[in-house]
Amino acid sequence: MSSNETPRGPVDSSRVPRYAGPATFARLPRLDEVGGRADVAVVGVPFDSGVSYRPGARFGGNAIREASRLLRPYNPAQDASPFALAQVADGGDIAVNPFHINEAVETVEAAADDLLGSGARLMTLGGDHTIALPLLRSVAKKHGPVALLHFDAHLDTWDTYFGAEYTHGTPFRRAVEEGILDTSALSHVGTRGPLYGKQDLTDDEKMGFGIVTSADVYRRGADEVADQLRQRIGDRPLYISIDIDCLDPAHAPGTGTPEAGGMTSRELLEILRGLASCNLVSADVVEVAPAYDHAEITSVAASHTAYELTTIMSRQIAAARKDSEAQ
Ligand SMILES: N=C(N)NCCCC(=O)O
Ligand SMILES: [Zn+2]
Numbered sequence: 001m002s003s004n005e006t007p008r009g010p011v012d013s014s015r016v017p018r019y020a021g022p023a024t025f026a027r028l029p030r031l032d033e034v035g036g037r038a039d040v041a042v043v044g045v046p047f048d049s050g051v052s053y054r055p056g057a058r059f060g061g062n063a064i065r066e067a068s069r070l071l072r073p074y075n076p077a078q079d080a081s082p083f084a085l086a087q088v089a090d091g092g093d094i095a096v097n098p099f100h101i102n103e104a105v106e107t108v109e110a111a112a113d114d115l116l117g118s119g120a121r122l123m124t125l126g127g128d129h130t131i132a133l134p135l136l137r138s139v140a141k142k143h144g145p146v147a148l149l150h151f152d153a154h155l156d157t158w159d160t161y162f163g164a165e166y167t168h169g170t171p172f173r174r175a176v177e178e179g180i181l182d183t184s185a186l187s188h189v190g191t192r193g194p195l196y197g198k199q200d201l202t203d204d205e206k207m208g209f210g211i212v213t214s215a216d217v218y219r220r221g222a223d224e225v226a227d228q229l230r231q232r233i234g235d236r237p238l239y240i241s242i243d244i245d246c247l248d249p250a251h252a253p254g255t256g257t258p259e260a261g262g263m264t265s266r267e268l269l270e271i272l273r274g275l276a277s278c279n280l281v282s283a284d285v286v287e288v289a290p291a292y293d294h295a296e297i298t299s300v301a302a303s304h305t306a307y308e309l310t311t312i313m314s315r316q317i318a319a320a321r322k323d324s325e326a327q
């Protein structure tokens with residue numbers, strides 16, 4: 001979108017009932033309806049062949065789209081209308097091979113290359129956490145090694161499962177090995193639950209990660225945690241990866257590897273709002289498995305999470321555009 005074009009926004013829910021018609025994220029236009037160019041492309045990755053326990057995250061993207069019908073155009077928490085500040089559009093799903101993990105990883109990377117190459121930032125809806133690796137590869141090709149904020153109950157820096165190196169428990173170890181992360185700014189947030197051994201933590205620390213556990217969030221509060229994370233990230237290009245199981249199973253039952261004692265959705269949303277000044281280049285929300293959900297609890301939480309992330313990106317795009325116009 002050039003600076004003098006008005007973004008095409010969501011379907012007006014005061015004219016067309018919000019439950020009518022096919023679902024796109026937040027009832028936004030499809031990417032092809034805005035000439036194939038968007039500032040933020042919301043894309044689904046229906047892939048869950050990398051999971052170690054309950055399957056079903058392949059249906060996550062569409063469940064989030066359905067739940068996002070109720071999102072409204074003005075975000076008071078960030079005082080912004082994200083879909084008016086920048087062109088946000090739904091790029092549909094990346095068609096990945098469910099029978100071949102390595103090929104799926106390549107397909108996701110190539111599709112992300114195309115979208116990022118068109119100038120869009122990515123808001124990806126998973127899918128299981130395996131997909132973070134090809135997304136990070138693509139983002140690093142564009143920006144160099146990026147800072148990573150990883151919200152998750154799990155470390156996801158394990159080595160292999162059944163000899164497989166691409167799984168939902170291993171993407172961030174692979175990313176560190178490949179040199180696509182800025183190891184001076186890596187944090188897990190919401191970590192908790194049993195591990196295989198203490199070595200998991202030692203290995204993780206050696207890779208450069210800092211840990212803010214879900215109990216830390218509870219004790220110190222969202223604002224203090226966001227301040228600390230912001231300081232660590234500085235103005236580095238930042239990728240945020242959100243495994244919905246960072247939330248307590250009470251707030252996100254619809255996921256494949258639930259762990260007790262997690263964050264509330266309020267805490268997650270507040271931490272994200274506290275990061276609004278960071279240079280967020282792309283993000284994902286993964287591990288929503290609707291078959292285990294009830295009353296869309298998980299997909300509503302995921303849709304609001306993606307809404308906050310999209311708002312951060314839109315505000316930055318609008319601010320950058322204003323700066324370049326002033327020059
Ligand atoms: N990324 C998610 N959600 N879970 C990883 C769990 C890996 C395990 O089964 O130990
Ligand atoms: Zn997890």
Ligand SMILES: [Zn+2]
Pocket residue numbers: 129152154156168243287
């Ligand atoms: Zn994960």
